Amino acid sequence: MIELIQFTWSPFCIPQRRILEFSGARFKIINIPPQDRTLVWKLTKHQYYGVPIICDGAKVVFDDTDDQQIVAKYLDAKLKLELFPADREGVQSLLWRHIESEVEGATFRLNDSWYRDFVKPADQLQYQRFKERKFGRGCIDQWRTDRKIWLKKLAAALGPYEQMLAHSEFLLGERPLFVDFDLFGMLGNFLHSGHYSLPKSLPNLREWHRCMQTVRLVR
Numbered sequence: 001m002i003e004l005i006q007f008t009w010s011p012f013c014i015p016q017r018r019i020l021e022f023s024g025a026r027f028k029i030i031n032i033p034p035q036d037r038t039l040v041w042k043l044t045k046h047q048y049y050g051v052p053i054i055c056d057g058a059k060v061v062f063d064d065t066d067d068q069q070i071v072a073k074y075l076d077a078k079l080k081l082e083l084f085p086a087d088r089e090g091v092q093s094l095l096w097r098h099i100e101s102e103v104e105g106a107t108f109r110l111n112d113s114w115y116r117d118f119v120k121p122a123d124q125l126q127y128q129r130f131k132e133r134k135f136g137r138g139c140i141d142q143w144r145t146d147r148k149i150w151l152k153k154l155a156a157a158l159g160p161y162e163q164m165l166a167h168s169e170f171l172l173g174e175r176p177l178f179v180d181f182d183l184f185g186m187l188g189n190f191l192h193s194g195h196y197s198l199p200k201s202l203p204n205l206r207e208w209h210r211c212m213q214t215v216r217l218v219r
């Protein structure tokens with residue numbers, strides 16, 4: 001059975017989890033503490049410490065690139081989902097770059113600014129240290145101060161998706177493709193703390209999001 005090694009609020013794990021649910025395949029979730037990558041390190045034979053990774057029998061799949069979608073493409077091929085049709089590959093790869101930079105840059109800061117609400121007290125030191133090593137000392141305090149600014153940036157980054165969804169049920173047509181799951185993952189990360197909701201000014205996106213929570217593959 002496919003196993004997904006993840007932590008629940010990771011913007012890069014949520015798309016893979018939702019794709020697996022969408023597919024109807026049986027799979028198992030293994031949650032790791034975000035600050036302890038021992039299991040990932042061991043399973044990847046000391047090649048990778050990020051999440052998500054997928055174990056499928058003896059096969060271990062991980063994405064050590066910034067833009068190739070190795071995990072999602074593995075699931076797509078294995079489960080025959082057709083989330084990456086050839087005639088949409090170009091536009092999807094432009095969109096997922098935007099989703100994973102402009103959108104994700106705002107969502108993870110907004111969510112992490114509440115990390116004390118959802119990271120266990122015993123894990124908070126390592127969580128904060130990890131963020132500060134990457135984004136500078138005091139970064140989370142700064143994100144907390146700048147919440148309004150990041151909310152504005154997020155709404156602006158989501159504008160084009162709202163426009164696209166005025167014309168079709170999903171981003172690129174009448175069925176969901178990879179970019180739908182990718183955007184859903186970033187928004188899942190944004191909504192994780194429970195302190196935010198999707199802006200009322202984006203009604204098409206709100207409707208699409210409702211749909212994306214439960215959509216299932218029809219073969």
Ligand SMILES: N[C@@H](CCC(=O)N[C@@H](CS)C(=O)NCC(=O)O)C(=O)O
Binds near residue numbers: 066
């Ligand atoms: N290209 C990777 C990116 C995954 C990624 O950046 N994951 C974050 C968690 S949201 C991570 O584990 N980063 C390394 C770390 O936290 O040590 C993918 O799409 O799977």
